[in-house]
Amino acid sequence: MPEKRTAKAELTRSGIVDAAMRLFREGGYDGTTMRAIADEAGVSLGSAYYYFSGKEELVQAFYDQIQVEHATAAEPAYGSPVFADRLRGVMEAFVDVAEPFHDFGGQFFKNAADPTSPLSPFSHQSAPARQASTDLFRRAVDGSDLKVSPALRAELPDLLWLLHMGVVLFWVHDDSEGQRRTRTLVAGLVPLVDRSVRLTRLPVVRGLVDDGLGLVRQLRGA
Known part of the structure; x- marks a missing residue:
């Protein structure tokens, strides 16, 4: 697809994504076909495939x-x-935005939990969405009153994104109204993270942090 789409093409593309999300909610991811999505969107099957190679690419567009x-x-x-x-x-904003899709979040997670699936948040295909999410945490760190070592500051956005993935997993299983328990988790987790990160400036903790960051780099390069 060209980098610049016409307004009509963008509208068609968005309509296909919206149709897919409706059908995924109603019939599940596995039970929805590209033909059904095309029919729901009011386009031909060929047009649907012109914009998206399949359901997995539709989910990436949703991400x-x-x-x-x-x-x-x-x-x-x-x-x-x-x-x-x-x-x-940042963390509460995700809960707000994702709330309408909670009912079928578990269906996506079933596929995304497969480490070989392109729907995995760690996959190559998910890299743009993963980077966009990590950038939100980078902005939370940059320009804030947080004072940490340059080495930890460089790694912190990625570490916060991993924490965010843990909260998302909790959110998937949270059946409380409005995902109240997830909001309670975020409210209690943030002060713990804040205090823990600030403690890394203490000399007695700094060595442990350096060892931990070394392990992160080692795993990243493995």
Whole structure:
């Protein structure tokens, strides 16, 4: 696809994604076909395949769409210089944006949990959405009142994204109204993260942090 799409093409593409999400919610990911998606979107099967190679690419488009909405919802959090406020704002913004899709979040997770699946958040195909999400946590760190070593500051956005993935997993299994328990988790987790990260400046902790960062780099290069 060209980098610049016409307004009509973008509207068609968005309509196909929206149709896919409706059908995924109603009949599940595995039970939905590309033909059904095309019919729901009011386009030919050939047109659907012109924009998307298959259901997996549709899900990737959905991931990208969620990241755009997450970034917009998180924007007010950056108005505060306090790291804890920024982090909580970013994490709560995801819960707000993702709430309408909670009912079928487990269906996606079933496929995304397969390490060989392109739907995995760690896959090559998910790299753009993963980077967009990590950038939100990078913004939460940059410009905040958080003072840490340059080495930890460089790795912290990726570590926060991994923490975010743990919260997402909790969210998938959270059947409380409005995912109340996930919101409680975020509210309690953020102060712990904030205090723990600030403690890394203490000499007695610094050596452990350096060892931990060394392990992260080693695993990344393995």
